Amino acid sequence: MIGTGYVGLVSGACFADFGHTVVCVDKDPSKIERLNRGEIPIFEPGLDQLVADNVKAGRLSFTVDGSDAIRDAEIVFIAVGTPTRRGDGHADLSYVYAAAEEIAGLIQDFTVVVTKSTVPVGTGDEVEAIMRRANPDAQFAVVSNPEFLREGAAIEDFKRPDRVVIGVEDERAKAVMAELYRPLSLNEFPVVYTQRRTSELIKYAGNAFLAMKITFINEIADLCEKVGADVQQVAKGIGLDGRIGSKFLNPGPGYGGSCFPKDTIALVRTAQQYGAPIRLIETTVEVNDARKLAMAEKIRTAMAGAGGDIAGKTVGVLGLTFKPNTDDMRDSPSLAIIPALQAMGATVRAFDPEGMKEARHMLAGTTFVNGPYDAADGADALVILTEWDQFRALDLTRIAGTMSRPLLIDLRNVYRAGEVVADGMEYVGIGKP
CATH class of the missing domain: 3.40.50.720 (NAD(P)-binding Rossmann-like Domain)
Incomplete structure (x- = not known):
């Protein structure tokens, strides 16, 4: 090997x-x-x-x-x-x-x-x-x-x-x-x-289709926010169709990792080289890149209103890797979102169960802390970027009592709005009314 x-x-x-x-x-x-x-x-x-x-x-x-x-x-x-x-x-x-x-x-x-x-x-x-x-x-x-x-x-x-x-x-x-x-x-x-060439294309086509599916539901989530619909119910409603399936219909801050970003770009280049451009995947790449920066704007809007100023504010971030159960930081949404928040003047305190060793080399100016409650302490907003299991049952009442402003921005829809509000926090999710 x-x-x-x-x-x-x-x-x-x-x-x-x-x-x-x-x-x-x-x-x-x-x-x-x-x-x-x-x-x-x-x-x-x-x-x-x-x-x-x-x-x-x-x-x-x-x-x-x-x-x-x-x-x-x-x-x-x-x-x-x-x-x-x-x-x-x-x-x-x-x-x-x-x-x-x-x-x-x-x-x-x-x-x-x-x-x-x-x-x-x-x-x-x-x-x-x-x-x-x-x-x-x-x-x-x-x-x-x-x-x-x-x-x-x-x-x-x-x-x-x-x-x-x-x-x-x-x-x-x-x-x-x-x-x-x-x-x-x-x-x-x-x-x-x-045949050998068919096998090579199967890998790229599979990853490109999944990346496109993620990007599709992310755009549907944006529409849901505008029209007052719930993207999780939309995803459930279409995912029960056997021709569509429920996997990869979870909205979030965009795909990352070692495969989807490089494989979609490589497939686009190969298709262009052979004179058979794949417009759907070209658009998927563009939309996903834009989505990560749009999430930073979503955080700013939640904290300070449209066009508001978050200079001097503190943002706690939970999750840095592109997905849970890995230490892989490659093309993670955090690598776009955190620098964008810092460029707006915010201070970022972050925690990830496995990704912080690598993140220290990639996210200059970020304060890395020892746990989710440390990230929330004194923060003006707490953002969930990666849906690690240990973030799914946080003591929200405790968190609300330690934050400067008890605002949870859940970019993975881990929590239900009603439960968060009942525990004394404001809640902003993805694709929610």
């Missing part, structure tokens, strides 16, 4: 738990040292125990030098990062291509090389070409096997997936992949075999 980031580490640990022997390789010596000490560099529920169990069983190991592991492997996964490339928005595939060239020089017998990283259509073709140039005599097949892991539920998603997608055009490779995923097929989880 080349790469021990989120995808590589979770996938490697889960494959080992299926009984396979897995070596995870990473160029970062400090990361490998931590893993060999039993320290997990990311927060993912259950991952620490899963890794420890499989290391103890001898099925999982970590190294900076993958030469021997690659030579001996039947399957080599490429699970390196594909961040948005500066300047043009395309996915940066330099790490993928570097891994492909390295693998080509090491493999001996027939080897299946699998792109687990999220890559644009046609990347598998280029990986194959790179390997062929580097080692014309090598026996290998390149396969696409995109991941569909939700941060915070990744182990469950890997072991009980909605589907496994395998893009393969070599019968020997198909047989190897079938054996790899045999534990899942035995339990009748769907394994979908497609």
